[in-house]
Amino acid sequence: MVEELIWKYALINAYTHKGKANPKAVIGKVLGENPELRPKAKEIIPLVNEIVEKVNALSPEEQEAKLREIYPEFFEEKAEKREEKKGLPPLPKAEKGKVVTRFAPNPDGAFHLGNARAAILSHEYARMYNGKFILRFDDTDPKVKRPEPIFYEWIKEDLEWLGFKIDEVHIASDRLEVYYDYAEKLIKMGKAYVCTCKPEEFRELRDKGIACPHRDEPVEVQLERWRKMLNGEYREGEAVVRIKTDLKHPNPAVRDWPALRIIDNPNHPRTGNKYRVWPLYNFASAIDDHELGVTHIFRGQEHAENETKQRYIYDYFGWEYPVTVHHGRLSIEGVILSKSKTRKGIEEGKYIGWDDPRLGTIRALRRRGIRPEAIRELIIEVGLKRSDTTVSWDNLAAINRRIIEPIANRYFFVADPVPMWIEGYDEEFVAEIPLHPDHPERGVRKLKFVPGKPVYVSKDDMELFKPGNFVRLKDLFNVEILEVSEEGIKARFHSVDYEIARKNRWRMVHWVTDGKPCEVWVPEGEELIIREGLLESDADVKVDDVVQFERFGFVRIDEVKDGKVRAIFAHK
RNA sequence: GCCCGGGUGGUGUAGCCCGGUCAAACAUGCGGGCCUUUCGAGCCCGCGCCCCGGGUUCAAAUCCCGGCCCGGGCACCA
Numbered sequence: 001m002v003e004e005l006i007w008k009y010a011l012i013n014a015y016t017h018k019g020k021a022n023p024k025a026v027i028g029k030v031l032g033e034n035p036e037l038r039p040k041a042k043e044i045i046p047l048v049n050e051i052v053e054k055v056n057a058l059s060p061e062e063q064e065a066k067l068r069e070i071y072p073e074f075f076e077e078k079a080e081k082r083e084e085k086k087g088l089p090p091l092p093k094a095e096k097g098k099v100v101t102r103f104a105p106n107p108d109g110a111f112h113l114g115n116a117r118a119a120i121l122s123h124e125y126a127r128m129y130n131g132k133f134i135l136r137f138d139d140t141d142p143k144v145k146r147p148e149p150i151f152y153e154w155i156k157e158d159l160e161w162l163g164f165k166i167d168e169v170h171i172a173s174d175r176l177e178v179y180y181d182y183a184e185k186l187i188k189m190g191k192a193y194v195c196t197c198k199p200e201e202f203r204e205l206r207d208k209g210i211a212c213p214h215r216d217e218p219v220e221v222q223l224e225r226w227r228k229m230l231n232g233e234y235r236e237g238e239a240v241v242r243i244k245t246d247l248k249h250p251n252p253a254v255r256d257w258p259a260l261r262i263i264d265n266p267n268h269p270r271t272g273n274k275y276r277v278w279p280l281y282n283f284a285s286a287i288d289d290h291e292l293g294v295t296h297i298f299r300g301q302e303h304a305e306n307e308t309k310q311r312y313i314y315d316y317f318g319w320e321y322p323v324t325v326h327h328g329r330l331s332i333e334g335v336i337l338s339k340s341k342t343r344k345g346i347e348e349g350k351y352i353g354w355d356d357p358r359l360g361t362i363r364a365l366r367r368r369g370i371r372p373e374a375i376r377e378l379i380i381e382v383g384l385k386r387s388d389t390t391v392s393w394d395n396l397a398a399i400n401r402r403i404i405e406p407i408a409n410r411y412f413f414v415a416d417p418v419p420m421w422i423e424g425y426d427e428e429f430v431a432e433i434p435l436h437p438d439h440p441e442r443g444v445r446k447l448k449f450v451p452g453k454p455v456y457v458s459k460d461d462m463e464l465f466k467p468g469n470f471v472r473l474k475d476l477f478n479v480e481i482l483e484v485s486e487e488g489i490k491a492r493f494h495s496v497d498y499e500i501a502r503k504n505r506w507r508m509v510h511w512v513t514d515g516k517p518c519e520v521w522v523p524e525g526e527e528l529i530i531r532e533g534l535l536e537s538d539a540d541v542k543v544d545d546v547v548q549f550e551r552f553g554f555v556r557i558d559e560v561k562d563g564k565v566r567a568i569f570a571h572k
Numbered sequence: 573g574c575c576c577g578g579g580u581g582g583u584g585u586a587g588c589c590c591g592g593u594c595a596a597a598c599a600u601g602c603g604g605g606c607c608u609u610u611c612g613a614g615c616c617c618g619c620g621c622c623c624c625g626g627g628u629u630c631a632a633a634u635c636c637c638g639g640c641c642c643g644g645g646c647a648c649c650a
Contacts, residue, residue, distance in 0.1 A: 009593095017595065025595055028631065032592030041630045089586090106650050144649050199648065240648050251575050253646045261648040281650050304576060305645055328578080328643075381599070383585060387578040388643055395584065395600055405613060437610085474609060498609050508609065550610045572612080 002037070004070065006030055006048050010055040011067040012074060019060040023052045088380055091125050091296060093323050099131030100295045103159075104138045104285065107151035109339035110354040110361040111158045113375070117330045120379040121298040123164050134292055135159065136170040140284050142266035147173075149269050154354075158362040162372045170292065172284050173270045179279040180230070182287050182313075183241055183260055187222045191316045192259065194225035196239045206255045209247050215256070229262060229277050236264040243283075245312050257309045259283035286310035290319050301326040301386050328388040330379075332396065334525045335360040357568050358523040368523070369546040369556030369570035374400035397571035404546050404554055404570075409435040409442065411541070412474075412510040413518060413549035413567075415533040416459035420511070422479055424493035426451045431475040445538040448513055449476055454488065455511040456534055464507050465489050472501035472508045474550075510550055512536045518565040520555055535565055546570070 009029045014021035027048050031038050055063060067074060091099065101122035105115055126133035135156065139147035152171075159166060186192035195202060195214045205212050214222075229239050241260040249255050260279045267273060279287075285306075289297065304326045314321045331337055336345070337360040345351040355363035365375065377399050382389055410433075429449040435442040449455065455473065457465070462484075464471050469481045478501045479491040494500075501508070515534025522529040541547060545557045547567075555567035 013595085022595065024631075025592095028592040028594090030592090031631075035592095038592090038630090045630060104650085108650085138650060141649055144647090195648095202648095237648070251646065253575085258648050263648090278648095280648070285650090300644085301577060302644055303650090306650095308575095326577080333583095378584095381585065385578085385585070386576095386644095389584065391584055392600080398600055401613080410610080433609090437608085438613090472609075502609080505611095507611075510610085548610085548612085551612075552610095553612095 002044065003047065003051065005034065006044075006051045007055070007066075008071045010048070010052050011063055011071070014055050014058075014063050015060075015067055019056070019063060021052045021055050023049050026052055088121070088124060088128070088383065091129065091323070091325075094125070094129050094296065097130045098295065099126055099129035100134065100293050101126045101131065101298065102134040102136050102289070102292065102294050104136045104288075105155055106138045106141070106145055107147040107155055108139075108141075108145045109151060109343065110363055111155045112337050112339075112359070112361045113332055113335070113365065114330050114337045114360070116162070116362065116375060117327055117379055117382070118298045118300065119159065119164075120162070120376055121325070121327065121384070122296075123159075124376075124380065125296060125298070126167075127165070131295075132167045133164065134168045134170065134294070135166045136288060136292070137172060138281065138285065139171065139173045139268075139270070140278050140281065142268040142278065143263055147269055154363070158366075161366060162362065162375060168292070170288070171270065172279075172288065173268055175284075175288070176271070176275050176277075176279070178291065179260065179284055179287055180277070183279075183283075184223070184226065186243065186259075186313070186316060187226055187241070188219060189316060190219060190244075191312075192241055192243050193217070193222050194229060194239050195242045195256075195258075196225065196234070199237070206247075207252050209255070211247060212256070215242075215244070229260075232276060234262060236262045238262065243309070243312055245309070249308075251305065251308070253305070254308050257282065282306050282309045283313070286313045289322055290314070290317075294322050297322045297324045299324070299326060301328055325384055326386055327384055328386050330382060331388070331390045332360055333390055333392045335393065336526075356528070357521055358526065358528055367556065367558065368568050369404065369554060370396065370400050371403045371546075374403055393571070401554065401571065405548075406436075406438070408546050408548045408554055410437070410548050410550050411445065411539045412447065412512055412515075412536040413520070413533055413552050414456050414458045414510060414512050414515065414535075415520070415531045415552065417456035417512075417515075417534050418459050418462070419454035419488035420457050420465075420479075420491055421454045421488060422449075422491050422493055425449070425477065429476060433475045445536060447475065447511075447536055447538065450513060453513060455513050456515065457489070457509050457511050458533070461509045464509060470494060470501070470504065470506045472498065472506050473511045474508045476511065478506060516563055516565060518567065520549070520552070520567045520569055521558070522569040539565075541565060 009026045010021045013026050027045060031041060037044060103119040103122050123133045137152060183192060193215050195212055197212050202212055225239060228234050239262060240258045242256040243259050245254055245256055247255050258280055260277050260283060262276055263278050265273060307324055311321055336342060336358060342359055346353060354361050355367050357364055357368050374396060378396050431447045432444040434440050434444050465481050465484050467481055467483055470478060472478045477496045478494040480494050481489060481491050483490040512534050514537050516537050518533055518535035520531045522531055541557045543557055543560055548554050553572045554570040556570060558568045559566040
């Protein structure tokens, strides 16, 4: 009985590992799959050792035969094994139809790949559970991180471009009265107070764990001061509403944290100077997450401690805190993400705008021809890990390439053109080349060779052009290089057949006769390299097309103006 | 200083809560081959990892203790 079981696992183990079973692995499987045997482990181990020895003495053929005899199912199971378990793990405490998630950016800059992590996870889970996804603009700091009107639009556009279905949009600056109501409630409950200490003085007391003089004053006094905050009797910096917490909390920052403060001339892009009392992030966010029925929050681990603060409010009101998932920061190798760096670079004229191809904003990635699905896939692959991750551009490129490869039509682009004069072929030759090798139905482009006129080849291929070398001009013919000089290359026609080039392993290069001017912007870290060149004249490209310049890379057409083309490099 | 989090192939992640089906998976990368009018793509084969030390256990990537290293937070910012 038990022996037979051991035989089975020992044979499987031997079969899958070159004929030699490992006794430890066999014990593991026997006990792992048959928990009722575990108490008898001491008796089973010697038995396993004995049987493994017998199994290992057999030839692989005998092992397989024996395995087929006692456990033929193994060979069937093997075939149907290997189920992919791609995608995101299930969410704790999530019920179909009841999940509500939100993404709460400050519209003070463009949306970038780093923010996209929280956004995509939130949206993805909302869809996975047939729930609701809310976009809420956290624009409650008119001073330090000032929102700008354009970014409200851009963030929405970018999310939609990513394929989001946004169920609701809320704007914190529209909801100030709501926050005021809750603040007043907390004051009346004795859970919040108006503190008029100087910031440094408060900090000193706080660090010692001592209550400030205003904390324990009666509710009527607090309400009176709250009124003075609202009606302007207190100026900026003179009063702040604090939430009462444990004054001995190990983290001093948690102790009686500030909830609302005064800004004298907010000049807020949406509400102007209508409101002078503004909630701080933790207060507004805590109230809104409850008010809007958010069940699951995804945010960066830098917010992990804010949860401690916010929970005080939830406890005072008897609310249930949403499930939180904190992920690490996401960055991408060689791409600038930081909002402040980006802003500075734009002001200094270093970047051409928020969609400069060197940047990691969603708009910049889009401009380079990165598809939204690729970004989504990347984020899902990175998942929920709490530690920070830096993904390589290669990784994004690999995902993106798989997506655009079938759609991108092919063209010849010659960077830094060099003329090549060819002797020995006196007829016009028109090469017809499919727009996409796998999709002949899309049609062909025509490239013409005219005797007496040079063809242009790329300086990038210069090392192939050595006197005596042979190269094939792709889809045209093979030539022998005769001479290379400042003025260009002299070559002689050799043969038309591709087979000849193939057999001799001659390298293939691209060429054009009369191309149209084309420049490609190639972002390389901090640099933006502009490659000037010629695009085959028959190329009918339109803005937004993602195409492949053969042997150069995938690019997105950024502009077509007066016959001149500008493209932006995505990746090889 | 105080408070969190994390260390799995070259890189990025899964597995850890609940020890055995992990002789560790997936993607990317690298090497080789096949195919191919892109030294591209695709297909096939291969390479390569549980931070260190101790402990518990028949059995540890997984649990416990200690160490090392790396992030993040500690604003009247979000």
